[in-house]
Amino acid sequence: MSRIAYFGPRGTFTEQAARLLAAGEELVPVETVRLAMTAVREGEADAACVPIENSVEGVVPATLDALSEASPLVAVAETILPIHFSVLTRPGTAQIRTVASHPHALAQVREWLEANLPGVHTVASSSTSAAAVGVLEGDFDAAVCAPVANEHYHLEVLATEVADVTDAATRFLLVRRPGELPEPTGADRTSVVAAAANRTGTLAELLTELAGRGINLTRLDARPTRSNFGEYRFFIDFEGHVAEPRVLDALTALRRHCRTLRFLGSHPRADGTRNTIEAGFGNDDFVEAAVWADAVRKGDMA
Amino acid sequence: MSRIAYFGPRGTFTEQAARLLAAGEELVPVETVRLAMTAVREGEADAACVPIENSVEGVVPATLDALSEASPLVAVAETILPIHFSVLTRPGTAQIRTVASHPHALAQVREWLEANLPGVHTVASSSTSAAAVGVLEGDFDAAVCAPVANEHYHLEVLATEVADVTDAATRFLLVRRPGELPEPTGADRTSVVAAAANRTGTLAELLTELAGRGINLTRLDARPTRSNFGEYRFFIDFEGHVAEPRVLDALTALRRHCRTLRFLGSHPRADGTRNTIEAGFGNDDFVEAAVWADAVRKGDMA
Structure with a gap:
């Protein structure tokens, strides 16, 4: 089994892309895009899965910079994920007063929240996954997450395919050391x-x-x-x-x-x-x- | 006096740029880059101050998109701000256990925090200004903010010119309706x-x-x-x-x-x-x- 480093934490869109690009392999979350590539350069991982561009936000500068420094790496595969979110709650939550996510994700579902959870208080978190952990621990009532998050956290799914811009997508690369x-x-x-x-x-x-x-x-x-x-x-x-x-x-x-x-x-x-x-x-x-x-x-x- | 819309909230780097590009004018924070330009297009403001590119993060896609849509606007001036932060606390805070800011800002001062406030707990906020408000209200012990934030919030300045990458800078434009x-x-x-x-x-x-x-x-x-x-x-x-x-x-x-x-x-x-x-x-x-x-x-x- 190959070891695939991906830009973490667990439960994000990059993990979802890694599951598509390296199905059945061992997936290891790494803290930054650069460190995911360093793991491949130093032989600690066989490949890395990283985001390269988003249709709304544009290119991911950290990925370009990390690709051009140190020893060469080559992209051997890509996948494109539609960016829509799942809204997760603790089972049995009667009323949703607070919803947490990374500020980027909150910005992408603002209209949906206004229409479907009017008056809800939004709280910033350091990642979409951290919001899910916060819901598990009772800090917030709901989290806006990548769909794959619930494979780890097993919360109740309040809604899926949530996105204000319905055609937003991110392209991800699988990179390896040079070879075939x-x-x-x-x-x-x-x-x-x-x-x-x-x-x-x-x-x-x-x-x-x-x-x-x-x-x-x-x-x-x-x-x-x-x-x-x-x-x-x-x-x-x-x-x-x-x-x-x-x-x-x-x-x-x-x-x-x-x-x-x-x-x-x-x-x-x-x-x-x-x-x-x-x-x-x-x-x-x-x-x-x-x-x-x-x-x-x-x-x-x- | 001219009315200058800027991408808010108050207390951010864009306000700091607006103060340089339109000294002495009435500065009005607007929720998004697009709405700041809409205010100029519709004659509610005489000019808008918006970020265009950052040396680390690259171009600001929202600004490019808003410049190319609807009726034309032209840039008449620019300024470049070094991106370094002030760390603000409530007067008399004895020990700093929590520090809040927008995740982008926290990412840019991570090494500084490890060296100067080891073990501190970081908390994401929706903007650098929101973190300052949170400190004022007692939610957190410290906030990582644009230097201009303290003109509004009057907190105690624990440190200034804080940045892991010392040469990071953002360029801002002042845009108007076509004319001289x-x-x-x-x-x-x-x-x-x-x-x-x-x-x-x-x-x-x-x-x-x-x-x-x-x-x-x-x-x-x-x-x-x-x-x-x-x-x-x-x-x-x-x-x-x-x-x-x-x-x-x-x-x-x-x-x-x-x-x-x-x-x-x-x-x-x-x-x-x-x-x-x-x-x-x-x-x-x-x-x-x-x-x-x-x-x-x-x-x-x-």
Whole structure:
């Protein structure tokens, strides 16, 4: 059985994602995103499950930073969870006067609380799980939690699928030490982080290398590097798999432009969206062009 | 006196920024970033003060989203605040057993608490100000707050400039309805939001227009649009002022590429960094080229 570190505590959405990405494995909650990855880097865990982006809040900066520091890790799988909550109470609670959760979660169910528990007093807790523990211990009457929380706390479920924004979702990654890559599926995502000088036009050059190969971006984030003022790290996600000739060709070109370029993985997309391949940009076009260029170099063709 | 809406509650870093950006004006706390901007859009306030990015947490998605919706608003000024906290107690508190704050603030002073108040029990609150109110009311022994909080609550200051990461900072904007622009200073920032089709190479095209005019990016964020799946909004900040010919020329070119392009303002940079102008990319070069092209069109030159 593998040992999978995840950003804890127990009973959160990240545990729920880890159960999907590593079903049947030993799941170990770790206090921060960085420490979950450290556990993998130091061999204490085989993989880590961490959140990477949320459709409302955007990217998770701690995950980007931890992916780009220390020794390389690669993403081998992803999953997307809809963010809706369960409201949990102690069995037999007659009236709900107080409801606790992390302030982020309370903000995401405010309208639901106004409509369904009017006048309830909201209390901030350090995590959604801590709110469930508080309910167990009698500190509050109800807790707003990830659905998986109740697998640990066995409270009464007052409501499920609670969310003011019904299409909010978070994407999670499973990362490992570098090794065998997942097979390409035709609906893949490749991620890199590029450190480049803060010079006019740097990012335009990188993106033009991808565009010139017909490769579609799926996400781009720029983060200042802490250590070197004026230097940026660009986190670039795009369609395709490094096993494809066109993606390998693009990575080779990016490598020339960047002070450092780190490969963060190629893996199937959770949403199943197929790679965009426009006319003249297929892998066979790249293979054919390479065969032609090789023949030219040998003097067999012109 | 102008009426300035800011993202409240009272006693937070955003109030502190509003005091710097609109000294002597009437400052009105508003519950969310979006509602602060709505107050300006509807004429209930003359300007709004909102956070735009933090050096640790990254961009503030709610601010980007609110800037790009409804009627246009433009940023006319910015300020950068170092994020360090004051620890406040009731006068005469002999021993500190509990310390409260928003979970984000508690996370940023965890090491300080371990070193200076070992064994203290931390309690989550809905905001840093709510923690100060809780101390006033005897719920907790100490609160971790923005320095400005004590102008409202008059507690005893146990410590100031408390922060585990000493260089964390947040940038704030003052936004108004469109009107007269601030004068260019040679150390300016211009911001736009571009909605473009999710087509391979779109972003590379936009950035190449800037790079080809020697214009340096200062920030780039891509956000999915909620209403139109597969369409992205690019928030692009770059050096310079729309009153400069090279910047005006770049904006004109961007306009052609985008489904919609919204101008979010040109204003002096809080960090005072002068605009990068490389040889051949000065405003005089753009003026001279336009004079030459005009003469060519008239048949006076070739």
